[in-house]
Amino acid sequence: MxxxxxxxxxxxxxxxxxxxxxxxxxxxxxxxxxxxxxxxxxxxKVIDSLKEFIEKGDYGYANLPKDYYDVLIDFHRKRHGIEYKPEWIRFTKGAIDAMYQVIYSLTELKDGIMISTPAYPPFYSTVKESGRKLYTTKMIDNGGYFTFDYKDIEARFRKGKISMFILCSPHNPLGRVFKKGELEELFELCKKYDVLVLADEVHCDIIMPDQEFYPALSFKKYRRNIVSICAAAKSFSLAVFSHCHVIIPDPALRKKFIAYQRHTHTGSVNVFNALSTYYSYKYGxxxxxxxxxxxxxxxxxxxxxxxxxxxxxxxxxxxxxxxxxxxxxxxxxxxxxxxxxxxxxxxxxxxxxxxxxxxxxxxxxxxxxxxxxxxxxxxxxxxxxxxxxxx
Ligand SMILES: Cc1ncc(COP(=O)(O)O)c(C=O)c1O
CATH class of the missing domain: 3.90.1150.10 (Aspartate Aminotransferase, domain 1)
Known part of the structure; x- marks a missing residue:
């Protein structure tokens, strides 16, 4: 077409x-x-599948489709060459919700969190409103092509007050799809200074023809230090459904996150909302x-x-x-x-x-x-x- x-x-x-x-x-x-x-x-086909669910009229408690995880994993394998494991995946009602939950569960009130600027506005507000201290690092503007200032990042990490870096990849508002080497350099610094990476990857599927997207969790060496937020919401324009995945390979981090979701009763999935993601990954x-x-x-x-x-x-x-x-x-x-x-x-x-x-x-x-x-x-x-x- x-x-x-x-x-x-x-x-x-x-x-x-x-x-x-x-x-x-x-x-x-x-x-x-x-x-x-x-x-x-x-x-x-996505619209028809949702219609079919609606028309059945069975709106009682429901499970996710049996192959929900297979469909999700298959989609990301085919598009980005990454192999997520079902047990790594948790649900939230949107990406901002996911950011709050990750911050609350995996950082302490006294912790500092760094974002690079310019940044999607809720990056500022989630850090501030969760009571953590906000640190910013300005990206370098090379005539409209923005890159990380690694020297500045390292200098701030060295002071030891920052425990999380929120990465936006691909980047909103800069439209950058970071090169493998750029991400490696950032992840190496985060590992060296024991800074957890929260990678907001909700734009991961809208990649221009001459570009390659490297999912944060495809860097096996740094995987245990990374949490990814990933959704179909941007790729398929499904904002009304508020459904998002938090992907946590490290068992200790995952345990903390699950405990937080249990305490706050935020871990249950809205099945109807999840269906929009499922059908989009399956047919879209x-x-x-x-x-x-x-x-x-x-x-x-x-x-x-x-x-x-x-x-x-x-x-x-x-x-x-x-x-x-x-x-x-x-x-x-x-x-x-x-x-x-x-x-x-x-x-x-x-x-x-x-x-x-x-x-x-x-x-x-x-x-x-x-x-x-x-x-x-x-x-x-x-x-x-x-x-x-x-x-
Ligand atoms: C980078 C990024 N993260 C998060 C969001 C918000 O996602 P949600 O509506 O699922 O909270 C957006 C929305 O534009 C976004 O661009």
């Missing part, structure tokens, strides 16, 4: 639904390109390949048209592009400039780190027609500002 056929078949007008993204867009008279979900409905691979092609085409068009005017990240994975609006936003934030001059609702750069107010995060998981519309208004903005500067 080519990208036009995919868009014709799966793009949905979400204005008439209770979509958080579109309702805010309509209210502000903007094209919504913010919050991380997609404007595509799922594969028909072709759909996923199709949506990646659309995102890549959207990105290629965006980059080709706008890179002469704007600094932007390389989209290696995810569908989220970080774009620098400077020098067209003078006294305003990039977010405000886009709302008032382009009628585009993006995510404000400063929500990812206070120094990024000239940046916005733009969601590319929409129709090529919407992307063209956004490109036209961004180009107009840049040209008008350039003309004003010349006159």
């Amino acid at each position: 080519n990208t036009k056929q995919f868009t014709d078949m799966y793009y949905i007008d979400r204005k008439k639904n209770d979509s958080v993204k579109w309702q805010r867009g309509v209210k502000m008279d903007c094209l919504p390109m913010w919050i991380a979900d997609m404007d595509f409905k799922g594969d028909q 691979s072709e759909w996923l390949d199709g949506v990646i092609d659309v995102i890549y085409e959207n990105y290629s068009h965006f980059r080709m048209e706008l890179s002469p005017y704007y600094e932007m990240t390389n989209l290696e994975g995810t569908y989220l592009l970080f774009v620098n609006i400077a020098p067209y936003n003078k006294d305003r934030t990039a977010f405000d400039t886009l709302v008032s001059e382009c009628n585009i609702l993006a995510n404000a750069g400063e929500s990812f780190g206070e120094e990024y107010s000239s940046w916005v995060r733009i969601n590319l998981a929409t129709s090529p027609a919407n992307i063209r519309k956004a490109v036209r208004s961004l180009k107009k903005l840049a040209k008008e500002k350039q003309d004003q500067a010349c006159s």
Whole structure:
């Protein structure tokens, strides 16, 4: 299926639904390109399978399908060459919930937790609200290609107050799919200073054609020091179902996590929500390949048209592009400039780190027609500002 056929078949007008993204867009008279979900409905076989469950009308207590773990493991083996074990996998109701549970169960109140910036906003809030001390390390911007500052990370680790590093891989908002060597260097430092890695890998399946994703747990040498958060929610746009996996190979860490879930009664799985993941992993691979092609085409068009005017990240994975609006936003934030001059609702750069107010995060998981519309208004903005500067 080519990208036009995919868009014709799966793009949905979400204005008439209770979509958080579109309702805010309509209210502000903007094209919504913010919050991380997609404007595509799922594969028909996934929809039909969920319908079939609903129509049976049996809503009593239920078990997961017998082959739930096989389907999940098979999906990740085929896509990423990793072999998860069923006993490593626990459930939570979403990735943020998973982060809180991992922090509460595997760190102490006195512990420090490091994140690299710019960072997905809940990385800041989960650490702060769980009462742990937040440490940040700024990523190095090599003209829109951001990398870890290992020297800074090591210098802070050396002081001995940090016990966890939260990694976002692939990276939101930077769209980075880290190279094997980059992850190895980070994991080596974490091992050396006894810092546990919490790898948020919820974007792991949206990988651009020329990239390779290395799951954190594929690094066997560091496996016992890593907990992975992984879900189908981003890959198949299933946010409404709030279902997520926490993967913990180390038995001692797992024991602590399970004990926490028992105490807090958070370990039980919502079977209906889990079914959306199960059917998507089982039947959705072709759909996923199709949506990646659309995102890549959207990105290629965006980059080709706008890179002469704007600094932007390389989209290696995810569908989220970080774009620098400077020098067209003078006294305003990039977010405000886009709302008032382009009628585009993006995510404000400063929500990812206070120094990024000239940046916005733009969601590319929409129709090529919407992307063209956004490109036209961004180009107009840049040209008008350039003309004003010349006159
Ligand atoms: C990196 C990352 N982690 C976690 C989440 C939130 O996931 P959930 O809605 O499952 O809590 C998102 C949502 O965009 C995300 O991008």
